[in-house]
Amino acid sequence: MVDTTVNLCGVKLQNPVIPASGTFGFGAEMSEFYDLDLLGSISIKGTTLEPRFGNPTPRIAECAEGMLNSVGLQNPGAEHVAKVEIPQLRQRFHQPVIGNICGFSIDGYRECCRLIAPQVDIVELNISCPNVHNGGMAFGTTADGAAAVVQAVRDVCDRPLLVKLSPNVTDIVAIAKACELAGADGITLINTLLGMRIDLRRRQPILAQKMGGFSGPAVFPVALRMVYQVSKACNIPVVGCGGVRTAEDVVEMMMAGATAVEVGSENLRNPFACKEIVENLPAVMNDLKISKLTDIIGIIE
Amino acid sequence: MLNIKMKVVENVAVANEVYRMNLVGNVPQLVPGSFVELSVPGFYLRRPFSVAATAEGRLMLIYKVVGKGTAAMKDFPVGMELDVIVGLGNGFDVARARRSALLIGGGLGVAPLYQLAVALKKRGVDSTLCAGFNSANDIFLKEEFADVCTEIRYATMDGSCGMKGLVTEQLLDIEYDTFYSCGPLPMLKAVQAATHTPGQLSLEARMGCGYGVCMGCTILTVSGPKRVCKEGPVFEKEELVW
Numbered sequence: 066m067v068d069t070t071v072n073l074c075g076v077k078l079q080n081p082v083i084p085a086s087g088t089f090g091f092g093a094e095m096s097e098f099y100d101l102d103l104l105g106s107i108s109i110k111g112t113t114l115e116p117r118f119g120n121p122t123p124r125i126a127e128c129a130e131g132m133l134n135s136v137g138l139q140n141p142g143a144e145h146v147a148k149v150e151i152p153q154l155r156q157r158f159h160q161p162v163i164g165n166i167c168g169f170s171i172d173g174y175r176e177c178c179r180l181i182a183p184q185v186d187i188v189e190l191n192i193s194c195p196n197v198h199n200g201g202m203a204f205g206t207t208a209d210g211a212a213a214v215v216q217a218v219r220d221v222c223d224r225p226l227l228v229k230l231s232p233n234v235t236d237i238v239a240i241a242k243a244c245e246l247a248g249a250d251g252i253t254l255i256n257t258l259l260g261m262r263i264d265l266r267r268r269q270p271i272l273a274q275k276m277g278g279f280s281g282p283a284v285f286p287v288a289l290r291m292v293y294q295v296s297k298a299c300n301i302p303v304v305g306c307g308g309v310r311t312a313e314d315v316v317e318m319m320m321a322g323a324t325a326v327e328v329g330s331e332n333l334r335n336p337f338a339c340k341e342i343v344e345n346l347p348a349v350m351n352d353l354k355i356s357k358l359t360d361i362i363g364i365i366e
Numbered sequence: 367m368l369n370i371k372m373k374v375v376e377n378v379a380v381a382n383e384v385y386r387m388n389l390v391g392n393v394p395q396l397v398p399g400s401f402v403e404l405s406v407p408g409f410y411l412r413r414p415f416s417v418a419a420t421a422e423g424r425l426m427l428i429y430k431v432v433g434k435g436t437a438a439m440k441d442f443p444v445g446m447e448l449d450v451i452v453g454l455g456n457g458f459d460v461a462r463a464r465r466s467a468l469l470i471g472g473g474l475g476v477a478p479l480y481q482l483a484v485a486l487k488k489r490g491v492d493s494t495l496c497a498g499f500n501s502a503n504d505i506f507l508k509e510e511f512a513d514v515c516t517e518i519r520y521a522t523m524d525g526s527c528g529m530k531g532l533v534t535e536q537l538l539d540i541e542y543d544t545f546y547s548c549g550p551l552p553m554l555k556a557v558q559a560a561t562h563t564p565g566q567l568s569l570e571a572r573m574g575c576g577y578g579v580c581m582g583c584t585i586l587t588v589s590g591p592k593r594v595c596k597e598g599p600v601f602e603k604e605e606l607v608w
Contacts, residue, residue, distance in 0.1 A: 087580070094578040094596065097367050110581075118584070118591050125574040125582035127411050134574065139581040139591060281410055333575040334411055336369060336451070 067350040068357040071105070073325045074225035074250040074302055076161050076186050078105035081315060081358065082343050085306050085329035086111050086165035086189065086229075087136065091150040092158055098336045101158045103343050108163040108327060109146070109154065111191050114177040116142035120196060126262040126271035131281025131308070132330055133260050135274035137196040138167055143180040151184040161186035163227070167194055171217045182224045190218055190249075193231030193256035195278045205231045205256075208243035219248035227304060229253035232287055241295040253304040253327065254291045258284055280330040284308045289321050296322025296363050310338060312345035316353060322363040367453050367577055368394065372425065374446045377439075380428070381506040384474070385440050386418075389425045389448065396420045397457030398482040399548075399568055399600045402427070403576040405449040406435045412451070413439075414576050414595070416478035416548070416568075418507065425452070428477035428506055454576050455599045458546050458566055460485045466492040468542035468565075469515070470557050472533055472549025473499060478568060480507050482546055483514040492516040494540050498533025498553065502526035534560045555608050568600045 069080040084095070086108040092101055101107065119139030126133040140146065143166070154162060164185035168174035174190070182188050192205035192214055204210040215228055228244045230237065232255040241252050257278025262271045270276070288307025296303040305323030309315060310331040318326045331338035346358075355361055372391030380386045396417055402425070403412035413435050419426040431437050442448070460482065467486055469479045476497045483493045494517040499505050501524045511518055519536050520528030529536055533549075534556040545565035547557045554567045571594035574582035578596035585592055587605045592598060 090579040090581075098369070098577075118586060119581060122583065122585070123572040124584075125411070125572050125580070127409065130410060132410055132574065134580065134582060136581045136584075139584055330410075333580050334405070336367075336575075336577060 067347045067355065069346055069350070071325055071359055073106075073304070074187060074227070076225060078161060078325060080105040080343055080346060081319065081323070081325040082339055082346070083108055083163065083304070083325055083327045084332055084339050085327035086191065088329045088332040091146070092154045095332070095336060096157045099340045102160060104158075104160060104339055105325060106161045106163050106187070107154070107158060108165050108189055109150070110140055111138050111165045111167045111194065112140050112143050112146045112177060112181055113138055113167050113169070114143050114173045114180075116140065116145065121273040123271060123273055124277070126277065128260070128262060128279070128283070130283040131279060132333070133262060133272060133277035133279050134257070135196045135272045135277035137274070138194055143177045147180045147184045163187045163189050165189045165191050165229070167191040169197070171214055174214055174218050175221050178218045178222050182222050185224060187225045187227060188222050189227040189229050189253055190215065191229045191256070193229050195231065195233060195257060195259045195276070196274065205240065206234050208239050211240050212243040212247040215244050215247035215249050225250040227251040227253050229256055231256050232291060233259050237291045238294050238298045241299050245299045245301050249301060251302040251304060251324070252295055252299065253306055254295055255284070255288045255307045258287065280307065282308045282310055285314060289318060292318060292323050293321040293365060312342050312349040315342060315346060316349060316355070316361065319358065320361050320364050322365070324362055367451060369449070369451045372448050372450050374442050374444055374448065377442050377444065382501070382503045383431045384504065384506050385429055385431070386506070387427045387429065387439070387442070389427070389450065390423055391425070391450070393420065393423060393425050393452055396453055398460060398485045399458035399478050400453055400455045401576070401599060403451040403454060406438055408438060409435045411574065412576060414454070414573050418477040418480045419484065420481060428474065430474050451576065455595060456597065458482050458568070458600050460489065462544050463489070463491045464543045466494070466542045468537065468540055468545040468561070469493055469495045470533060470537070470545060470547040470549070471495070471497045472553040473504070475549030475553070475568070475570070476507070478548050479546065480510055483511060487514045494542065495519070496521070496533050496536060496540075498522070498549070499527070500524065532556065537561065554606075558603055558606065561603065565603045566600050567603060567606060569594050569598055571595070571599070
């Protein structure tokens with residue numbers, strides 16, 4: 066028997082596998098495919114204070130080993146999420162829930178957190194969405210901007226606070242350290258990389274927004290590198306996210322320094338991705354002679 | 367929604383750049399107008415396709431080569447095993463048709479109307495098909511439709527088959543108690559204006575997942591944002607805003 070449990074910011078997870086925000090909705094659709102209770106946790110769809118339609122379509126483009134999205138945080142708003150979506154999720158999912166919150170102003174983030182935090186076990190602060198103007202990534206691309214949001218949200222957040230960072234920066238370590246100093250309990254790495262594709266026949270960008278977030282297996286090495294750098298520099302847990310599609314990828318992320326691992330785009334092409342990863346994890350651990358998953362966190366010097 | 371393996375038993379050209387793929391496997395009875403998501407080896411995202419026909423353990427897809435993914439599909443050999451998610455979307459409401467239904471299709475949008483016409487015939491409903499194409503050599507399933515529809519009117523942009531012009535220009539004298547339509551957005555918009563009863567329109571969209579979690583295919587309706595893949599692809603005529 067192998068031990069797959071991990072402790073994420075004081076919250077015990079039966080395994081480190083977490084569907085990433087925006088690739089799993091609020092769980093209802095995926096529960097038609099399998100029993101969600103086998104997951105470590107779920108990071109629910111990014112939530113803003115007010116309901117959002119999101120960006121114009123097309124919002125999806127494909128590329129080699131990955132995809133672009135410019136969804137733009139479509140969500141029914143914090144009140145609806147807190148009152149309807151999370152209680153519904155709790156009925157079909159009995160593991161810890163991560164609430165992912167986003168905003169366009171510091172006040173917006175705070176108000177959103179006030180509504181969502183009481184309903185979830187961990188809050189994930191999204192300051193890295195590349196698809197909305199004056200929001201998300203605007204805060205996450207400077208150390209000062211990141212620290213300001215984290216501090217403001219920290220004051221109203223009585224749950225463990227993860228901060229999800231953008232890879233579209235020069236110095237990820239400086240931003241992560243600023244978040245740690247401002248009171249973050251953990252760092253999620255990475256949100257999507259800003260990318261673009263063009264339809265050659267139409268001579269137009271494929272995405273209506275022109276640019277969008279690049280994700281999928283192609284970004285795995287970038288995410289892994291950032292997880293490694295940040296986990297070495299900070300003293301708070303790191304959640305690895307980016308291009309994960311197999312149990313081996315989970316182990317690799319953890320060796321690089323991740324305490325838990327989020328699975329994103331793979332959920333959109335294989336609805337059973339997270340289930341397969343969870344089920345394959347013990348065999349992969351046996352094969353690699355890992356009896357306790359926490360033993361390998363950050364073993365790379 | 368069901369993720370199954372299916373085997374290619376036929377994959378042949380039936381019109382200009384249009385192919386018919388027959389698949390066999392453990393597929394349940396599918397609602398007309400629902401769709402499938404096919405995994406194409408070498409491509410990251412699945413491809414959504416309407417279902418042209420289903421029978422016991424059998425699925426017929428009509429697809430057009432429009433990009434690299436569909437170009438790869440036309441070379442799928444007989445015997446190849448495919449990963450398919452079936453039973454996606456809401457589908458047409460067949461039960462609402464009482465005596466006569468009007469089916470309006472444009473281009474590839476004609477494909478799912480075949481399964482619908484078969485289902486309507488089983489219920490004893492008379493179907494009139496109005497199908498629009500660019501040219502005669504784009505037309506597919508001509509004989510199959512002839513077997514299940516009481517009347518068929520073709521319209522082609524070049525006049526090479528049926529009336530020359532738009533499919534929506536020939537609806538005036540047809541009697542029907544409801545209509546169903548599938549095709550390009552400009553055609554659906556014209557259908558909305560040219561029909562005099564409630565009816566259903568099936569939309570096409572660029573999708574990420576096809577099962578409602580990525581929010582890639584959302585449209586704005588009179589009752590708020592709806593996902594084409596989940597609340598759709600079939601919408602009520604009154605729901606759509608353009």
